[in-house]
Each structure stands twice: as structure tokens, then as C-alpha cells.
């Protein structure tokens with residue numbers, strides 16, 4: 001009995017560790033690499049010495065981006081993945097999905113579902129055969145629905161490792177640190193504001209009560225700060241006046257999440273990032289953005305909500321109703337295809 005359980009444990013550990021990338025030799029595929037987020041993101045990834053190969057995929061313009069990036073004097077090899085998605089993804093350690101249409105003024109993120117869902121479905125389906133053990137980082141909106149969609153596809157193929165599937169809501173953490181830092185006159189790099197919920201409007205819940213250093217915002221100032229963080233993406237869409245949504249800060253946020261995941265995979269300890277993931281910390285919703293401890297094989301620990309004040313609790317309860325519907329929309333799409 002004891003030996004059987006020991007053997008099971010050893011097999012599990014072996015499987016877990018053989019799933020992990022070799023330290024400092026990561027192969028990353030970027031889907032949507034010639035787009036508004038894909039290009040600056042690929043540039044940032046090219047600068048990371050732990051990525052040995054960057055495989056770029058898009059419907060057009062990839063050769064130009066590859067030629068351009070390959071002039072940068074870093075060892076990371078940049079290659080065109082070709083038009084075949086399966087060949088692009090073959091044996092990579094990480095897939096970053098930045099493809100899809102951006103919002104136009106007046107649109108909500110949910111309005112992108114119809115167009116972008118098929119892209120997420122196709123990439124995830126391809127992943128189940130070409131790189132089932134890879135990390136999957138999704139940037140494509142609406143994120144609240146896309147992660148459930150992707151997880152359903154992976155689950156159906158018996159390839160779901162939820163510890164390795166991340167929705168890049170990290171931009172909300174970046175924005176919260178920037179705006180709160182400005183308000184309390186601190187270097188934003190030194191500010192941490194936990195984010196929970198999802199990645200759209202009222203589902204983005206910055207826990208200002210747990211800001212570190214503390215942000216003594218109250219009343220109107222607090223409400224304005226919460227709204228500013230929640231509506232930041234929409235402000236960029238308005239400012240770009242029909243030419244897309246946030247690309248540069250999103251590329252930065254995605255690179256921050258990706259580098260954290262790779263550093264943790266390479267053995268660095270105590271790395272925490274917020275992301276939107278499959279989650280069992282709250283029985284009401286199956287997917288949630290929350291702070292995560294990263295480890296050698298992805299998510300090591302989900303910190304969940306932690307301590308929230310009354311106002312944050314109320315925001316969370318309201319957000320859950322929206323989140324549930326968003327999650328259902330993604331799952332329903334995947335199930336109808338399967």
C-alpha cells in the first residue's frame with residue numbers, strides 16, 4: 001500500500017517535471033505576431049536571454065517582422081512559423097496568443113467574442129496535438145470568456161493542465177500600480193495593488209485596501225481611482241479613435257507575466273503575478289483573476305481573494321454575476337464545436 005502510493009507520487013512528480021521546460025532554453029510561439037500587440041511583444045521577448053527561439057505566426061506580414069527583429073544582437077533565434085499553425089506550435093514550451101480584432105470606440109470587450117472565439121478555438125485545438133504540454137498565455141479579448149473556451153477545448157482532448165493556462169489580466173495590475181503610485185507620490189515600480197475578478201469593466205476589482213504601500217484613498221477619491229483602473233482600456237480605445245486598443249502597455253504587461261512564468265519555471269522562487277485562470281478558490285465561479293504564486297510547473301498556489309473590505313466584497317458579488325455569464329459564453333462556444 002505504502003509502496004504503491006510512493007510510486008504514484010514519484011510518477012506524478014516525474015510527469016510534472018518532465019512537462020517543464022529546460023531551464024533557460026525556452027521556445028516561445030507568438031500567434032498574431034505582426035499585429036499591434038504582437039510586434040512590440042515579440043521585440044520584448046527577443047531581449048530575453050532565456051528564450052532560445054521565438055516562432056512568429058500571423059496571417060500576413062510575418063517575414064518582415066522576422067527580418068526586422070533578427071537584426072537585434074541577442075542570441076534568441078527568430079523564425080517564421082509559416083502559415084501552418086500546427087508546424088508553428090510543434091514542440092514549443094509556450095504559446096502566446098495575441099491574435100484577434102481589437103475594440104473600436106463604443107464597443108465592449110464582449111462584442112469581440114464572435115470574431116475572436118474562432119481564433120482561440122483553432123489555436124487551442126492545434127495546441128492539443130502540436131504542443132500539449134506548453135504554457136498557454138491568452139491576451140485575446142474578451143479574456144473572461146476566452147480562458148474558459150480554451151480550457152474546455154483542452155479538457156475535451158484530455159490535455160488540460162490548468163496550472164499552465166493564463167489569461168493576461170496583468171495589465172490591470174500594471175495600471176493599478178501606475179495610477180495609485182501617481183496618487184500617493186510613490187515610484188509605481190514599488191507599488192503593488194492586488195487585482196481580483198476578471199478583465200472587463202466592473203469585473204476588474206483592484207483591492208486598494210491592500211495596496212502596498214498603503215493608499216489612503218477614501219470616498220470620492222477612492223471611487224474615482226477604482227473607475228480609472230476599470231475604464232483604463234476603454235480610455236485608450238477612445239484616444240486611439242478607431243485605430244485599435246492598448247497595444248504597448250499590453251505588450252509590456254504580457255512580457256512581465258511571461259518573464260515571471262519563465263523565471264519560476266527556471267527555479268526562481270517567490271514569484272507572484274495576478275492573472276485570470278481556472279480557479280477553485282470561490283465555489284461560485286470557475287475562473288477568476290487573482291494573485292498567483294508561480295513555480296516550476298506553472299501555478300503553484302492561488303492566493304484567491306484574501307482579505308477584502310465591505311466595499312470590495314460588494315464589488316466582487318456584483319462582478320460574479322457578470323463573470324458567470326462570460327464564462328458560460330466561452331464554454332458554450334467550445335462545447336458546440338466539440
Ligand code: LMR
Nearest residue numbers: 103141171233234245246
Ligand atoms: C485593455 O485592457 O486595454 C485591453 O483589454 C484592450 C481593450 O479592449 O481594452
